[in-house]
Amino acid sequence: MIAECRLAIAESKTNRQSAVGKRHLFMSEAMSVATESAIHTENLSKTYYDFWGRPKVTALKNLNLTINRGEVFGLLGPNGSGKSTTIKLLLGLIFPDRGGSAHVLGHPAGDTEINARIGFLPEESYLYRFLNGEETLKFYGRLFKIPKKELKERVPILLDTVGLDEKARKRKLREYSKGMARRIGLAQALINNPDLILLDEPTTGLDPIGTREMKDLILSLKAQGKTVLLCSHLLADVQDVCDRITILFRGEMMELGHVRDLLQVKDVTQISTRGLNESQVQEVKTFLSRLGATEATVTHPTTTLEDLFVRIVRDNTPGGNGAYTSSK
Ligand code: ADP
Numbered sequence: 001m002i003a004e005c006r007l008a009i010a011e012s013k014t015n016r017q018s019a020v021g022k023r024h025l026f027m028s029e030a031m032s033v034a035t036e037s038a039i040h041t042e043n044l045s046k047t048y049y050d051f052w053g054r055p056k057v058t059a060l061k062n063l064n065l066t067i068n069r070g071e072v073f074g075l076l077g078p079n080g081s082g083k084s085t086t087i088k089l090l091l092g093l094i095f096p097d098r099g100g101s102a103h104v105l106g107h108p109a110g111d112t113e114i115n116a117r118i119g120f121l122p123e124e125s126y127l128y129r130f131l132n133g134e135e136t137l138k139f140y141g142r143l144f145k146i147p148k149k150e151l152k153e154r155v156p157i158l159l160d161t162v163g164l165d166e167k168a169r170k171r172k173l174r175e176y177s178k179g180m181a182r183r184i185g186l187a188q189a190l191i192n193n194p195d196l197i198l199l200d201e202p203t204t205g206l207d208p209i210g211t212r213e214m215k216d217l218i219l220s221l222k223a224q225g226k227t228v229l230l231c232s233h234l235l236a237d238v239q240d241v242c243d244r245i246t247i248l249f250r251g252e253m254m255e256l257g258h259v260r261d262l263l264q265v266k267d268v269t270q271i272s273t274r275g276l277n278e279s280q281v282q283e284v285k286t287f288l289s290r291l292g293a294t295e296a297t298v299t300h301p302t303t304t305l306e307d308l309f310v311r312i313v314r315d316n317t318p319g320g321n322g323a324y325t326s327s328k
């Protein structure tokens, strides 16, 4: 009897230990995700309060998101869906509601050392209007304590990269067009050679060429191994450059995944081929393999990101009549 009791106590102890062990393992796994990923949020929420301290808007609700290092990630959503709020939380410019957390490059959001490794292009750049493009970059370079010699080399390279020519870089920022302001804002965001770049609506004000250049630049940042978080309501921008996206609506995550997978219409199969005449096209459905068609592929066709976006907004609008009113 005593032996049985001892055995039971020993067993329950072992079970308890293994439960503790499992919890430990789980926690250490969670910790390693937080430290190894570029961005990791858990139940990240943000409520804005009014003057009297009453909750006014819940701009973000329980965002659970992991962005891998080296990834170009798109945060997509209509105006007022919480994109800029998310970026501000990641930079530690505002504080999250209790119970939620955000890690950036392995450290809690807002850590000053980590912020020095982040490049940020805000929705509106507030740069000094009386400085010219070149002076602006030198000014920010000095703030990051970049050695003078290095800065002298880096500034013209960055100005070239963002497409500001000799004439433009000598003009005062107050004379810049919106597109030029966006370009100098981006150059400023890259001055510290950041590992993580947060871009809030980067193509706003850019013409189609400027937009194309911005997308190419984002892809070249990815090729350099950098992580990019891109916020936009412009669907084509996101579709062209992002590895994965999430769609936010009224502060909630609606979709998360690879662009290609999200746009795939899974219950439809599409067959595309070259080199077949009309009669062969009729036969192809039944005799595809025997026809020996060249470059024949069988894939799933995709819808557009626009369709997906509109569907999510409509499906989640009370009344479902397709009209939604943005709170912004
Ligand atoms: P997005 O960048 O997707 O357009 P935001 O994150 O800027 O959206 O805003 C999300 C919601 O939070 C909106 O309803 C907006 O009006 C509200 N909001 C944003 N900033 C503040 C603030 N400082 N005070 C009160 N409400 C805010």
Ligand code: MG
Pocket: 083, 084, 085, 123, 200
């Ligand atoms: Mg915004």
